[in-house]
Amino acid sequence: QVQLVESGGGLVQAGGSLRLSCAASGRTFSSYTMAWFRQAPGKEREFVARIMWRIGSTYLADAVKGRFTISRDNTKNTVYLQMNSLKPEDTAVYYCAADRRPSGLASGDYDFWGQGTQVTVSS
Numbered sequence: 001q002v003q004l005v006e007s008g009g010g011l012v013q014a015g016g017s018l019r020l021s022c023a024a025s026g027r028t029f030s031s032y033t034m035a036w037f038r039q040a041p042g043k044e045r046e047f048v049a050r051i052m053w054r055i056g057s058t059y060l061a062d063a064v065k066g067r068f069t070i071s072r073d074n075t076k077n078t079v080y081l082q083m084n085s086l087k088p089e090d091t092a093v094y095y096c097a098a099d100r101r102p103s104g105l106a107s108g109d110y111d112f113w114g115q116g117t118q119v120t121v122s123s
Contacts, residue, residue: 002026002112009117020081022096033103034079038092047105
C-alpha cells in the first residue's frame, strides 16, 4: 500500500520561503510520477509541479515557474517542493500525489494522495 506523508507547511510572510516534503513508502517508486497539487478554499484542486522519479525530469505550472522547484531524494524516498518568493495567492492546502504511470497534470491522473499540509502566506 502506497503511503504519502506531507510535512513542512506553515505560516509565512509574503516573499518568504518554505520547503514541503513528501515521504513515500510502500512501493519502489523508481517508475512513478510524483506531483504536488494545491487547493485553496472554494477553488478546485490545481496542479503545481511534477517529477518523473526515474529520470528526474520536472514540469511546473506557469503560476509557480521561477519561484518553486520540485526535486527528489532517492535515498530517502522523499519528494520536495521548495517554494520561494511566496505570495498570498499561494495560500492553500498542498497535496502530494503519486502514480505508477507517466502522468499528466490532472488530479484524476493520480491514484495515491497524501493528507495535505496547509500553507498560509500573509501579506
